[in-house]
Structures are given as C-alpha cells and as structure tokens.
Amino acid sequence: MLKRSLAAVALLGAGAAWWLTAPTPLSHATETALVTAPADHIQGEQVFWAAGCASCHVAPDAEEGDAPLLAGGQAFASDFGTFYAPNISPSEQGIGGWTLLEFANAVQAGVSPDGAHYYPAFPYTAYAKATPADIAALYAFMQTLPLDATPSKAHDVGFPFNLRRSLGGWKLLFGAPTGPAVTADDPVLQRGAYLTEALAHCTECHTERNALGGLNSDRWLAGAPNPNGKGRIPNITPAGLDWSDIDLMAYFTTGLTPDYDSAGGHMASVVQNLARLSEEDRMAIVDYLKAIPAVADQPSDP
Amino acid sequence: MLKPAIAAALTFATAGFAVADTDHSKLPPEIQARHGLMANYAINLGVLGDMAKGKTDYNAELAALASANLAAFASTDQSLLWPEGSDAMTADGSRALPKIWEDRADFDAKSDDLATAATALAAVAGTDLAGLQSAMGGVGGACGACHKVYREPK
Numbered sequence: 001m002l003k004r005s006l007a008a009v010a011l012l013g014a015g016a017a018w019w020l021t022a023p024t025p026l027s028h029a030t031e032t033a034l035v036t037a038p039a040d041h042i043q044g045e046q047v048f049w050a051a052g053c054a055s056c057h058v059a060p061d062a063e064e065g066d067a068p069l070l071a072g073g074q075a076f077a078s079d080f081g082t083f084y085a086p087n088i089s090p091s092e093q094g095i096g097g098w099t100l101l102e103f104a105n106a107v108q109a110g111v112s113p114d115g116a117h118y119y120p121a122f123p124y125t126a127y128a129k130a131t132p133a134d135i136a137a138l139y140a141f142m143q144t145l146p147l148d149a150t151p152s153k154a155h156d157v158g159f160p161f162n163l164r165r166s167l168g169g170w171k172l173l174f175g176a177p178t179g180p181a182v183t184a185d186d187p188v189l190q191r192g193a194y195l196t197e198a199l200a201h202c203t204e205c206h207t208e209r210n211a212l213g214g215l216n217s218d219r220w221l222a223g224a225p226n227p228n229g230k231g232r233i234p235n236i237t238p239a240g241l242d243w244s245d246i247d248l249m250a251y252f253t254t255g256l257t258p259d260y261d262s263a264g265g266h267m268a269s270v271v272q273n274l275a276r277l278s279e280e281d282r283m284a285i286v287d288y289l290k291a292i293p294a295v296a297d298q299p300s301d302p
Numbered sequence: 303m304l305k306p307a308i309a310a311a312l313t314f315a316t317a318g319f320a321v322a323d324t325d326h327s328k329l330p331p332e333i334q335a336r337h338g339l340m341a342n343y344a345i346n347l348g349v350l351g352d353m354a355k356g357k358t359d360y361n362a363e364l365a366a367l368a369s370a371n372l373a374a375f376a377s378t379d380q381s382l383l384w385p386e387g388s389d390a391m392t393a394d395g396s397r398a399l400p401k402i403w404e405d406r407a408d409f410d411a412k413s414d415d416l417a418t419a420a421t422a423l424a425a426v427a428g429t430d431l432a433g434l435q436s437a438m439g440g441v442g443g444a445c446g447a448c449h450k451v452y453r454e455p456k
Contacts, residue, residue: 061408061451231455246355254442256351260344262442268450275439 021168
C-alpha cells in the first residue's frame with residue numbers, strides 16, 4: 001500500500017517535472033502585439049545591430065558588412081560544452097520558412113519552431129525584454145538579408161546538458177535575470193537600460209554566473225571569467241570602469257581605449273555594432289553604465 | 303625640428319603600452335619591434351584622438367604631423383616582424399595568435415586596411431576638426447578588425 005502510494009507520488013512528481021519543463025511560448029498578449037506591429041525595416045536594422053546578431057551568426061572570420069551573410073558556424077566554448085551558432089539567414093537552412101511568431105518565440109522564449117528548448121548560449125533571456133515592436137521590426141529586416149545554404153552544425157554538449165528538456169528547469173530558475181532598477185522617470189536612462197540589458201545583452205559576458213550558468217544579479221556587470229579560458233571580462237560598473245563619458249563615447253565609436261589601444265576579441269565586434277547606432281543611443285548606454293551601482297571586484301578577482 | 307607651437311601642444315605620456323610583467327629588453331627583437339610599432343601608432347593616435355574627443359584643442363599642424371606619422375608607420379613593410387614561432391603559444395611576451403600564420407594573406411590584408419585608413423585620415427586630419435573626427439572611426443575599425451581575430455585577450 002505504502003509502496004503503491006510512493007510510486008504514485010513519484011509518478012506525480014515526474015509528471016509535474018515534465019509539465020514544468022515543457023517549452024512555454026510567449027503570452028497571447030505579446031503575440032497579438034507582435035502581429036499588429038508595423039514591419040519597419042529601418043527600425044529593424046537598428047535593432048539588428050544593437051542586438052549584435054551578426055557578431056555570432058556570421059561564418060567564422062567573416063566580415064560583418066552592411067548586409068551580413070548569417071551562415072553560422074562560429075564555435076563558443078563554455079563549461080557545458082561547445083556551442084555552434086546556427087545559420088539564421090532567411091534560407092531554408094536558416095529562418096527562411098519561419099513565421100513572425102515562430103521567430104519571436106525563438107528569440108524571446110528560447111523555443112524552436114518544433115517546440116524544443118534552445119540553449120541559453122543564445123541570449124534569449126536578454127532578448128525576452130525587447131519590445132514586440134522591435135522584434136517585429138527585426139524579423140522584417142532579417143528577411144532582407146542574403147541567403148546561405150550551409151546546414152547548422154550540432155552542438156558538442158555532454159550529458160546531462162544534452163537533455164534539452166532539462167533546460168525547462170534552467171529557464172524556471174534563471175530565465176528572467178533582473179538588473180538594478182534605474183530611475184523610472186529618466187527616459188535616457190531607461191533607454192540605456194533597455195539597450196544594455198535587452199538588446200546589446202552586455203550582461204551575458206560581463207556578469208558572472210553560478211555553477212549552472214545562471215546570472216548573478218547581485219554582481220550585475222561586475223565582471224566575469226572569460227569562458228574561453230584566458231583572462232577576465234572586466235567590471236563595467238562604476239567600481240571598475242573609470243573612463244570619462246567622452247572616452248566611453250569614443251570607444252563605442254572607434255574602438256580606441258583612452259590610452260589608444262583598441263578593443264579586441266568579441267568586444268571588437270560589439271564596438272562595430274555600437275558604432276552603427278545613433279549618437280543618442282550610445283550616450284544612453286554611457287549614462288546607464290555611469291548610473292548603475294558600483295560593485296567592487298571580489299578579493300579573488302585578479 | 304618640431305615647431306614650438308607643436309611642441310607646446312604635446313603632452314608627455316599619452317600612451318601607456320604595458321607588456322605586463324615582462325622584461326621587454328629580453329624579448330626577441332621582432333617582438334620588441336612589433337610592440338614599438340604599436341606604441342608609435344598609439345602615440346600618434348593619442349594626439350589625434352584627444353583632439354577628436356575635444357580633450358585638447360584642434361591644432362591643424364599637429365594633426366597633419368601625427369596623421370602623416372601614423373600613415374607612414376602603418377605603410378611600412380612588416381614582413382620581417384612576424385617570423386614563424388613568434389606567436390603567443392610559442393614565445394613569451396606576445397599576444398599574437400598562431401592564427402596569423404595560418405591565414406597570413408588575411409592578416410596582411412588587414413594590415414593593408416590600416417595603411418589605407420591611416421592614409422585617408424592623413425588626407426583630411428590637417429584640414430579641420432570635422433575631417434579628423436570623421437576619419438578616426440576608419441582607423442579604429444582597422445585596429446579592431448585585426449585585434450578581433452589575431453590578438454589573444456588579456
């Protein structure tokens with residue numbers, strides 16, 4: 001009798017876990033807002049560069065020209081395995097056949113058109129904060145980009161991380177990271193927070209993660225180990241970033257640091273993207289970085 | 303002979319190019335020369351960049367001088383500076399990734415891109431501040447394009 005009720009509890013538990021980890025699409029209200037938003041290519045292009053799509057999705061070493069070929073193939077090492085950016089060009093091998101809602105569910109809910117979870121190497125927890133109008137515009141712009149027929153490469157991820165269903169649990173725990181609140185009545189700061197957190201996804205690299213890859217909200221933008229192994233991604237809260245507004249603006253425009261070295265690695269791509277934004281948007285990011293709480297380096301940080 | 307007006311506009315220690323914890327004089331001469339070349343870029347870019355940012359007043363003569371220097375340095379043939387075996391994995395004191403030698407043609411093309419951008423900057427930097435400002439992005443972009451792929455992160 002006891003055995004049977006235990007089995008029933010276990011079955012219920014497994015059922016609940018299965019139910020809890022099911023990929024959850026966007027809400028009906030969000031989907032309605034998406035399909036009624038205008039397909040504004042011009043706005044979409046700005047969203048595309050602000051969100052840095054090309055940096056990861058062009059072929060390895062390809063240039064990010066005005067109409068980049070989003071063939072995929074770049075490798076991203078992590079503690080959980082190596083992820084390969086997929087083809088997201090508007091071809092059959094990419095996002096060619098996708099509806100706007102399939103696209104939005106991929107970008108903002110991390111759910112593929114066939115209903116599977118995406119790995120959070122794809123920063124959908126950041127993009128989840130983007131407005132429906134921006135996502136609809138991005139979709140419209142990406143349809144205008146050149147086609148590529150390269151098939152996407154499978155990720156190289158070991159057990160248990162290769163069980164995609166387990167990502168449902170990850171999303172429950174870490175799927176909605178929140179940064180510090182910024183003054184609600186300052187539109188420039190609000191814009192800066194939106195660009196930094198939702199589109200440019202700065203937190204993905206500049207905020208440290210726990211053992212399961214969840215962002216540590218208490219150390220928002222305070223630096224993190226480089227997942228490629230070497231070096232450390234810097235603290236960009238006011239405790240670590242003492243560059244003036246003018247120096248930051250010049251860096252976001254030219255990639256040149258205050259001592260006239262240049263950005264390297266992935267940050268060089270980030271700067272190329274930021275350079276395509278309006279001066280107002282770059283300044284909003286600067287204002288946001290100056291306004292967030294200073295988080296000191298931890299004693300163990302080099 | 304540097305004119306007094308130019309000399310006065312120069313401030314010392316614009317560019318700090320640190321090679322951390324390495325006795326620079328003990329590095330192979332090619333690596334020292336590479337670092338020296340980069341430091342020359344940085345010093346001249348510092349003069350130009352500080353004007354572009356408005357940290358220092360625009361000085362047409364000095365802008366023309368620094369941009370001509372930069373273009374000259376960027377246009378030198380560098381084939382002797384990058385011998386095999388002088389990469390970050392093999393030699394101490396370098397952040398040059400082995401990838402340079404796997405795709406030397408692309409590396410050289412990116413080096414040529416810097417020469418082109420620096421020459422374009424030199425053509426306008428002495429005209430007015432707006433010209434200088436408009437051409438800085440091209441040079442910075444060329445620096446970043448190479449550092450993105452071929453330099454090890456710190």
